[in-house]
Each structure stands twice: as structure tokens, then as C-alpha cells.
Amino acid sequence: MTKGKQSTLKAFFEPRSVAVFGSMREPQGEGLTVIRNMLNFGFAGSIYPISRSAIQASGLKAYPAVSNVKGLIDLAIVVTPPPTVLSIIDECGRKGIKAAIVATEGFAETGPDGVRLQRQLVETARRYGMRLLGPNTLGVLSTDYGLVTAPYSMDHNKPLSGGISYCSQTGFLTFGVHPIKDIGYPISKICDFGNKCDVNELDILPYLADDPTTKVICMHLEDVKDGQRFIEVARQAVARKPVLILKPGRSEAGARAASSHTGSLAGDDQVYENAFKQAGVIRLKTWREFWDIPKALTLQPLPKGNRIAIVTATGGAGVMLSDAAAEFNLVPATFSAATRSQLGRLSPRLGNNPVDVGPMMSVRESPFSVYEDVVPAILSDPNVDCLTAVCHLGPPIVKVFTGLAPTISRISKPVTILGYGINLSEMQESVRQMEALGLPTYLDLETAVKALEVGAAYSRIRARLAEDAR
Amino acid sequence: MTKGKQSTLKAFFEPRSVAVFGSMREPQGEGLTVIRNMLNFGFAGSIYPISRSAIQASGLKAYPAVSNVKGLIDLAIVVTPPPTVLSIIDECGRKGIKAAIVATEGFAETGPDGVRLQRQLVETARRYGMRLLGPNTLGVLSTDYGLVTAPYSMDHNKPLSGGISYCSQTGFLTFGVHPIKDIGYPISKICDFGNKCDVNELDILPYLADDPTTKVICMHLEDVKDGQRFIEVARQAVARKPVLILKPGRSEAGARAASSHTGSLAGDDQVYENAFKQAGVIRLKTWREFWDIPKALTLQPLPKGNRIAIVTATGGAGVMLSDAAAEFNLVPATFSAATRSQLGRLSPRLGNNPVDVGPMMSVRESPFSVYEDVVPAILSDPNVDCLTAVCHLGPPIVKVFTGLAPTISRISKPVTILGYGINLSEMQESVRQMEALGLPTYLDLETAVKALEVGAAYSRIRARLAEDAR
Numbered sequence A, B: 001m002t003k004g005k006q007s008t009l010k011a012f013f014e015p016r017s018v019a020v021f022g023s024m025r026e027p028q029g030e031g032l033t034v035i036r037n038m039l040n041f042g043f044a045g046s047i048y049p050i051s052r053s054a055i056q057a058s059g060l061k062a063y064p065a066v067s068n069v070k071g072l073i074d075l076a077i078v079v080t081p082p083p084t085v086l087s088i089i090d091e092c093g094r095k096g097i098k099a100a101i102v103a104t105e106g107f108a109e110t111g112p113d114g115v116r117l118q119r120q121l122v123e124t125a126r127r128y129g130m131r132l133l134g135p136n137t138l139g140v141l142s143t144d145y146g147l148v149t150a151p152y153s154m155d156h157n158k159p160l161s162g163g164i165s166y167c168s169q170t171g172f173l174t175f176g177v178h179p180i181k182d183i184g185y186p187i188s189k190i191c192d193f194g195n196k197c198d199v200n201e202l203d204i205l206p207y208l209a210d211d212p213t214t215k216v217i218c219m220h221l222e223d224v225k226d227g228q229r230f231i232e233v234a235r236q237a238v239a240r241k242p243v244l245i246l247k248p249g250r251s252e253a254g255a256r257a258a259s260s261h262t263g264s265l266a267g268d269d270q271v272y273e274n275a276f277k278q279a280g281v282i283r284l285k286t287w288r289e290f291w292d293i294p295k296a297l298t299l300q301p302l303p304k305g306n307r308i309a310i311v312t313a314t315g316g317a318g319v320m321l322s323d324a325a326a327e328f329n330l331v332p333a334t335f336s337a338a339t340r341s342q343l344g345r346l347s348p349r350l351g352n353n354p355v356d357v358g359p360m361m362s363v364r365e366s367p368f369s370v371y372e373d374v375v376p377a378i379l380s381d382p383n384v385d386c387l388t389a390v391c392h393l394g395p396p397i398v399k400v401f402t403g404l405a406p407t408i409s410r411i412s413k414p415v416t417i418l419g420y421g422i423n424l425s426e427m428q429e430s431v432r433q434m435e436a437l438g439l440p441t442y443l444d445l446e447t448a449v450k451a452l453e454v455g456a457a458y459s460r461i462r463a464r465l466a467e468d469a470r
Helices: A003-013 A030-041 A082-095 A112-127 A201-210 A227-238 A252-262 A269-279 A287-299 A315-327 A337-346 A358-363 A369-380 A395-411 A424-436 A445-469 B003-013 B030-041 B082-095 B112-127 B201-210 B227-238 B252-262 B269-279 B287-299 B315-327 B337-346 B358-362 B369-380 B395-411 B424-436 B445-469
Strands: A017-022 A046-050 A075-079 A099-102 A131-133 A140-142 A160-168 A186-192 A216-220 A243-246 A282-284 A307-312 A386-392 A415-420 B017-022 B046-050 B075-079 B099-102 B131-133 B140-142 B160-168 B186-192 B216-220 B243-246 B282-284 B307-312 B386-392 B415-420
Touching: A003 A099, A003 A131, A003 A140, A003 A186, A003 A201, A017 A030, A030 A046, A030 A075, A075 A082, A082 A099, A082 A112, A112 A131, A160 A201, A160 A287, A186 A287, A201 A216, A201 A227, A216 A287, A227 A243, A227 A269, A227 A445, A243 A287, A252 B315, A269 A282, A282 A287, A282 A445, A287 A445, A287 B445, A307 A315, A307 A369, A315 A386, A315 A415, A315 A445, A315 B252, A337 A369, A369 A386, A369 A395, A386 A395, A386 A445, A395 A415, A395 A424, A415 A424, A415 A445, A424 B424, A445 B287, B003 B099, B003 B131, B003 B140, B003 B186, B003 B201, B017 B030, B030 B046, B030 B075, B075 B082, B082 B099, B082 B112, B112 B131, B160 B201, B160 B287, B186 B287, B201 B216, B201 B227, B216 B287, B227 B243, B227 B269, B227 B445, B243 B287, B269 B282, B282 B287, B282 B445, B287 B445, B307 B315, B307 B369, B315 B386, B315 B415, B315 B445, B337 B369, B369 B386, B369 B395, B386 B395, B386 B445, B395 B415, B395 B424, B415 B424, B415 B445
Parallel strands: A017 A046, A017 A075, A075 A099, A099 A131, A160 A186, A160 A216, A216 A243, A243 A282, A307 A386, A386 A415, B017 B046, B017 B075, B075 B099, B099 B131, B160 B186, B160 B216, B216 B243, B243 B282, B307 B386, B386 B415
Antiparallel strands: A140 A186, B140 B186
């Protein structure tokens, strides 16, 4: 990874100016949609609509060709029909643009003709030292820059700004197919690799490892372009931030499907498994993990060990969480004598882990105040590395944790919440409020502890890498 | 299981008259709450509030003692403080009541004194031939009878009437801690075993197997009272309906937690695993499976084999679903020549499984009409046993499947939907609408295929049991 390459990557996520190529005619014109999205997201740089026919687009002056633009352009976004793309890339090269996103479909994914056209695209871009993302991509999203390049309306889906950056080799795991705004998913950067003709994981990993707003890197990959190089690059990223990868194609059927989807030659899954291990990459197994695990890593500190405490308003959940914790290599914390006697003073039935606060709640005037007594006491115990609290979601618990959040933050051990309730929209509102307090909140039981295990695993990996580096 | 016992069980779920013991004083009085819930749910039988002080409760005449009631009483619901329960059970016994739900907490779960009190309760009930559910239980819910016995307000949570019946040994998996109404979970009966002092899985299984509205039986058990008897009883139920059981305590930590939660002596997990296998019970592993799998079994027919077709608007989802299918022992269907040529006429790029309809959608005026052409063609293929369709949720897809539903139903092979979108509340509304059409719809990728696998597994089990019976 040369310095030059890395600064080019910056142009994809932090451009000061963009040229947009795509239909500006009817309201649904794809070029117009890209521009409208960026204006809605608050893009602060210059936007240059390029159109032979339009004089203006969304109130911005349009230019017949990119050569008519006087200023420098960092990034080109291309959403024109396949036969026009090659000459546009050439035009951009002559203008000195060093980064282009080709959203257009109809290249290598369609057959031999598309493969040829895609190869010509890459050759043209190389001649000008230009980097290409795509083709067949939704492009990028960068919350802090108000940048979004998807050629369909993003009106409803401007996400929360936060520490998760993620890349994907399928639109299915990027910004158009998941309610990232409604679930309050805290995002720094998103990148859809599309056909991955040029920019790939080898470029993105160092860029995101350097990026100060990215706290955790999450990737979906159907293949890896250069295994040996990947291990080196990923290892360097892992030394700085957790890198989580969902790599399908574990099964023969999955590998075959991947091959017909992106032309990936997936190869033996064991090879990937070994490469990820060597690099210190944490492999995710399910779609739910992809969406749910990263938020715990960005919102909470890492656990120093794998001893978990469970505080629950319902004994049954404690049992199931204990099973899940064991499956994920977490061990139940044995409380210190001091903690046991402190809990014992609250109720003679407390002291064991899981801590079932249900009976105490049913005799208190303010049932939820139990958490105020129990959570800080347990979290401070030197025998406890992390904690999952099972809570009935709603305004009372949000109020209690609003008070507890500074204490939890001071103790600096990770906490996850498993939430339950009977009113779905009220539950979802509570999840957003709890996460605004920095407390990752799950409606899925097993994930609440799995998220802590991934943190513990990353702590071990980082220690190992530091050891290796000495 | 004697006939007599079974008809007593009927009194718990289908009572014609109930007596309610519990505070009728302030609006939050637990007895009053039970009565209000039942009136809200539309209970059609007689309700007799029993109170020494109140003259009426929620507009109903109250009685100082159950002996003052002239008519027959099928079921007593008791939510009074622990010291009062024993004499109430005695009073009910003398009145000839054959079924009582003791919601009250403070028995065996609290220590030796509670154990003693609970034993006396059982002895008293036995003397009168009365069956007891609980103590420490939320009791039962029976949608078709408007029966609900939880002593807290159920205003928001009257569930949809449907084919799932489920029992649990924790309140966490019963009706007060999951948004069963909001998610449109189709319920026939619910039962919380509580401390399981008398009525247990051995009673419920035959009752639910006989119950005409129950299509699938789903249970959470922390222990099984009589292993040998359980295998016989469960096997008889399995011969008629799928029985799914979530049994925590797989790990040592989980088993220890279960023991302190319900006093369950969980025993070696392998013993349970073997018993479930012998009985043909399908073991669920996660909380999500408990809630998500049964709806596919109640809404859709069983697959005759394990050959799955995947139709997807996004190639990336097809790859991940292929992996999940392989993990769950489903094999990708190889389409017949006729199907392949039919698909080929729609687009030269179709014909493989997963069927990626994304590219076709982007060139059609009504993109979603693709499903109308593709789904019936594939589902009719004799080489296909079941199908998962990946769809962008919203009014257009609901419209398409409203048209397709009769065809899917006629072909009589199970279909699940994996839904995605960017607007969470619109997605959840679509889920409810699709399920009202009989199409189980998931927002969780892996579960959409796991649900089909459970159906295929049950088909195999039923065939094996029929074989054994010959």
C-alpha cells in the first residue's frame, strides 16, 4: 500500500468536490437522485452535475462536460448506461480526477462482453492513475461528510454518525436494504465493493485503520483478492481496531452461489479460516451478528477477560444466557466475598451469578431501582470482566440507566443489555435511547452475550499481536 | 394419562366459569386486574370475584366466599399472599373445583419454608382430586376462549388467534415479556408451568395433541419430571403434531443456573438429547428459534423432502442463504429441464438456483411482477420441495403476494419469505400483512431457511414413527 494510493482512497470517502454523471431529466433521473441525496445529507463540498442537455440540476449549475468545470474534482460518480461509461472515465482521466465510483450495472456480472468492457474500464483508469470503485455498486456513504452515492432515494435513511465502518460485496449488506437509520446504527463509513474491479479490501483496510472516526471495521467478503497480502494488511489493521468479517461460501452450495453471484472463486473455506486466524480477524457467522455485534465494540470498552456477570429480572433468561455464555467461551464470574456480602445485605437470596433481581423488584415501590444498587456493585468486583443486564424496556429502565451511565462508564468494563417488553415500538424506542447512553441493547438473547465474547476475543488477539511484535 | 385427568386439563384452558381470588381494592389490585383482563379479552363464561370486603368488582357481583356461589366453577385463579393460599385451595376443594392456578410467588423458589408450604398445597389439592398449575406462574392464555390469568395488565397484548400453543418454565417465554400482539404471533394456548408442583409437560402434551386448534406445540423446559413417561407421552404427541422444545442447561453453567432458578436437577444434557431423539421431539437451540420457527409450521404445509429453491432480488442474500441451507441439511434443488427453459425464456441469465431476479427487476416497469412469473414456475417443479423468497418489503410486494397466495396454497409446498427494507415500521407492517396471507416472513436471514428445515425434519420423523407403528 503506497502513500499515494492511500490518499486516493481519501477521495472516495472525504471528497471536497464531486462530479455526477447520470440522467438529470425526470425527477427519478439517477444522476438527479444522487445529487438530491447528497444535498439532503448535507454534503459540504462542491457538486458538479455533468449533463449535455440540462442547464441546472436540483438548483445547481450543470456542465455539458467535466472539462468545462474550472475547479479541481476529487471524485466522479457515474450512473450512466454501460456503453457510455468508458468515454466518461477517459474524460475524467483527462480532467485529472483520481477517483471514480461506477454505479452502473452490466459489466463482469453479465457475461463475457461485460468482462471485456470492465477490463477496458480498468485499463483506461490505470492510464490516468485513477482508482475505480465498482462497477455495479451503490458506492459509498460517509456520515461526517454528508456523502452518499446510491442512485436511489435515501430520504428516509440518513444514518446516525458513529464508529462503525463497514464494507460489503453485496448491496444486501449495504445501505439500501437495512433500516440503519431506524435501528440507530452508528455509522462512520460504508462501502459497497460491487464487482471489485480495482478498489478492494486491501485498499480499504489501511484507510479505515487510519480513519480517526472508525472504531470497528466490519466486512462482508465473497472472496479475497490476494491471500498473502490480505493477511499482512489485515494484521496491521487488527493491531489497531477490531476487524470482523462475514465470509459466506462456507458450504459447497454457498461457494457455488458466490461464484455465480460475483464470479468469486471462493476456494477451500479452510484456507480462509486459517488466513483470518493468522491475521487476527474475527469471523462472523450470521447476518444478525453482522448487524448486532459491532455496536457493542464501538459503544463500550473492551473486556480485560472473559468472566461474565448476569443481572436479570427473570430467572429463565439467566439460565439461557448462561448457556449462551458457555457456548461463546465466557465463564460465569465468581463474586468476591465483599460483593457477596453487599448483595446479601440487599436480599438474602442474592449472591449467586446469574443475579436474579426479579423477586426484589416485586417487593419494591420503584422496582427498577434494584439495578441502581446491584449493577455498580457487581461491575466493580475485580472478579468481573463484563456484564449483561436483562431489563424490561420502557421509560422507567431508560431513566434508571440514564442515572447509571456515568458510573458504568467510569468503571470502564463493557455492559450489554438484553431487553424485553410487550410493546414493540416502545421497545425499539428504548433501544435507541439506551444506545444513545452508550449501552448496546439487544432484543435477541444470544447476541447480547456473543457481543461481549467478541470483545474478549479481540482483547486476546491484540495482546497476542503486541506480544508477537516485541 | 387417564381420561379423567385429561378432562381436568380442559378446565384450565376452556373453563365455563372461573372464581378469582386476589385483591379487589385499588385499581391495581391483582384480582381486579385478572378480571379486567378477562373482560377485555372477551371471556364468555361466568366470572366470580371472591372477596370478603368488596361487593362488586369491575361491575361483577363479588362473593365473600366461593361457597356462596351457586353455580359450578371449573377453575380457580388465586393471586393472594402466600399464607392465605392453603385455606383457599381447601375452600375450593370443598366447593368441588377441580382445577386451580396459583399465581402467587413465594413457594418452593424461596427456600425450605416455601418448599414445605408448596408440599401442603399439593397434598390438600390431591385430597379433593384437584389439579394445580403453579405456584409462581402467570397461568394460561387461551385465545379462542378469551381466557387470560396473568395478574398484570394485558391491555396492549391480546394476541392473534392461531395455531401455535406454547408452554414455558419461565415467565420470560410466556405472554408478558414478548410483543406477541405486535409481531402478530398466531396463538391458540399458552401455559406458564411456574414451579410445576403438579400440572406439567406430561399433562399438557396429550391435551395439546388432542386440541383441534393447536397445530404446533412449542415448549421451554428446564427439566423433565419423568424421563421414561415423557418419551412415551411425547412420542404420542409427535405422531400427531410437531413438538419443538427449547431445553436450556446444555452447559454446566446453564445447568447450575437452572437449578437455582427452578430447583431443576437438570442432569446430563446428553440424556435429554437422547430422550428427545427417541420421542421425535425437535430441539430448538436459541431464543429466536423459539419465537420464529413455529409460525412456519402453523402457516405452511410440511415439505415432502429437503430440496430448497431460493428466489432472490439480491445475489448476496442468495449466497448466504445457500450457506445456511447447507448448514441445516437442506440441499439446493436442481431444476428440471422444463423449469430451466421456462426461466430461460424470461431471461437468459436465469436457470440456476439461487434464482437471482435482481437484474430482471431493474429493467421491468413493475419490478415486483418478476415474482409472479418465477415463484409459481419454480414451486411447481417436481424437483423442488420448498422455497425461500427474498423480497423488499412494502406495499408492492404485499400486493404481488396477495395475488400469488392462492397459487402457492394450491401447489401445497412450504414457502418462507426473507424480507428487507429501510423503513422498520413499514417492514413490520408488511410482515404482518404477508403472514395474514399465510406466508411466514422473517427479518432474520438464517431463520428463514431453518424454519423449512424443521418442517423437513418433522416430515422425516413422522414417516419414521408411522413406519415403527406398522
